[in-house]
Amino acid sequence: MSRSPRASGYFRTSYDQDLALVQTRLERTSLGVFIAALLAFPLIASPFQLDLACQVFLASIGALSLMLLTGYAGQISLGHAGLLAAGAFTVGILFRETNAPFWITLPAAAAVGGLLGIIFGLPSLRLRGLYLAVSTLALHFVVIYLGGEYEARRGFSTGIVVDPPKLGGVSITDARAWYFILLGAAAATLLVCLNLLRARTGRAWRALRTRETVAEALGIGVASYKLLAFVISSAVTAVAGALFAYYRGFVSVEAFSLFLTIQYLAMVIIGGMGSLLGALLGAIFVTLFPYIIEIGLLALPGAQRHASLLFAVNYAAFGLVMILFLMFEPLGLVGMWRRMQNYFLLWPFKHRRAGGSRG
């Protein structure tokens, strides 16, 4: 966030200015251009590109919520896919059993997510680091088992089909409509996260990530803030899962393997720990990665023979990229971005921007 002092030119002279999210004119114009580009994108994009964009938005919501939990509150969770599954299954089950409309299923998904958040978060009151990671991993398997059990019992062995949501008697099937819905959802999530983080909650989370004992001594209710982190993050994640269910029109446990959790973790790492921008960059990178690999592979001679190996190449390349980031760029894409920014800001000099390491 832009709490740090600027290198030059712009000084905050009132509290209102200090609180504003967007500060300088350059920021305002570039943000305006960016939003305009996002709004104009569906007009020129092909259906495939639209689908990619929608996937990125969905991934962004999940990555942002995981970033809140892991990157800011410092609680490791390996149960992210389980939470997404919980949201998706809430939609699926409610739709199948009661034919509920989306304005019931979405809040229900959020509620289920929040409730699961408490359950996922309870171990965190006693456990730290590694143990917490493993206990959330265990819960992941429990959620997946319950989902699989439902599928098996009700005879939806291949998955649950969910009809597109209806708004005023019109079902939303158009790709462009979906684009705007998911864009809105992602933007709303981003705003909620931004504001949470610059308020008391965010400061408390950062304090308890750095050192719990000290945070407690400073009068932060460690237990309640930890649970809050889990509840908020899980609720948002479950909503992402629910949107996923509607967008795909299909829910199945196969979609929520441990690999999905790892992908989300990768978004957080590759993007850069402790940065919302990082979560977004990570979501874009990880979502587009398999397509990039596919294009790269198909460009090779004898492409058709490699087609069957695609998913294996994907796995291997993905693991490799993750390792490379962990070892050589622990700050992630955000770290690269900042360095580039500083480089251009200061060119031809080689000094760092004042207080520029945090954003």
Next chain:
Amino acid sequence: MGTNGAGKTTTLRAISGFLGIDDARVTEGAITFKGARIENRPPHENTRRGIVLVPERDKVFPNLTVAENLAAPVAPAAAAIERRRREALAYQFFPQLADLRHRVGGLLSGGERQMLALASGLVCEPELLLVDELSLGLAPVVVADLLRRLAEIRRQLGIAILVVEQSATVALEVADYAYVMENGRIVLDGTAERLRRHPDIQEFYLGRKSGERRSYREVKQYRRSRRWYG
């Protein structure tokens, strides 16, 4: 000797190569030992070279017995007779440890623990033994006893021992040569004999007033000024 934060521990760590583990490194200057440059070498290499540090905290392996603590530093390939010889060395200077042989390190008292730490340092066959905060958490009687033993070790084995010690009275009694550190620099050094008579030492470390009382402000002023030319 030196106040808190003067850089004593950091100096010892830099010499023994302990710095690298905290992601820090020596960026300027050189550390030489017996003619070889040793800055930023891994600690285990320095230990084999003869520089052994007894750290201020966590100085014994808590779940290993005393005997195992003394055996761990010896290379596994060493012959049995060599292992015996080194073990005997430890018990020679710290006979009490022989009785505690099968006690687990974590259950020792502070004094026993310090003894074990010094003994297991000895087992590494140091030529330079660095001891950080010998007196930390120990009764003055125990400290005096340990210092006397160190002096004995030095006399018999002919190794150099560098001790960081808070109690100047005791330290200057046993030591041959002393350094006073402040703000990361050595501000004063000389034979123990000379330092004992140095007016600053007398006033700040030995607590003897020279002449009339001085106000606290004057003292502060004095310290501040010394930082500049230190």
Next chain:
Amino acid sequence: MQLIVNITVLAAIYALLACGYVLIYRVSRVMNMAHGELAMLGAYLLYTTASLFTDHPVGAIAAALVLSLTVGVLVYVALMRKMTGQMVLAAILTTIAIGILLRGVIVLIWSAAQQHPLQALKFSNPSIELIGGARISTCAALMVLATVAVYTALFVFLRFGRWGMRLRAAGQNPLLAAQRGINLNAIYALAWALSTLTGSIAGMLIALDSGLDQTMVVIGLKAFAPALVGGLDSLLGALVGAVIVASAEVLAIHYVDPLLSDVVPFLVLIAALIVRPWGLFGTREELDRV
């Protein structure tokens, strides 16, 4: 009777896998999330050596064991060494990434189809009739024997061996260990090598008994449960944890629902974490050091 045999075999599998987690955790406080994949890699290595040395099954097994030891050392030297001294989270994530990388590479090399190293070795796997009418396959019996052997060897090694003592020392206080002339890199590499070796033995035996494909990763993950239930820094704990988890799993499959097999270990794990987070035989203080 058959139930007891099933429990014993499953407990042996879990114990053999869990001791790999314990070894690495004990020296470096890192949970190796790639353990299942490393075990699987060991099994695939056996499959390859078996097809190379078609006439010497013993040679094939020996070669595979040596290779898996090498893999363990390589993983440490090439990847994990850079992570020492880093945050525990980063190290764990690296192991996850290694796991994914291995999965991809394994499919690229050996394809995703199920393989049968048993046939490649030209062994047969007759089932043995035990007292009370229970049956056990030869490979499963071998598994139990291997577990007993590995645990005895590890116990003796850690308790009385000089390298074992150094391993324990490094686990308790790596800084002091380095200071006492113990080469931490060598110790960590040793821990990784041993862990990969025991994991590979488990992987090979599972593959001999029931074929080899990507599902072995799940068994690796399930073996977390015994390691944690028993206490991550205790070998004895891993053994006891393995028996507890295996009993719960076999009984649940038999009396309740076969689908439960993938969940029960994790349910036991959650219960254990709630009641006694540091495990049955673990050291309590470990928790705060994470």
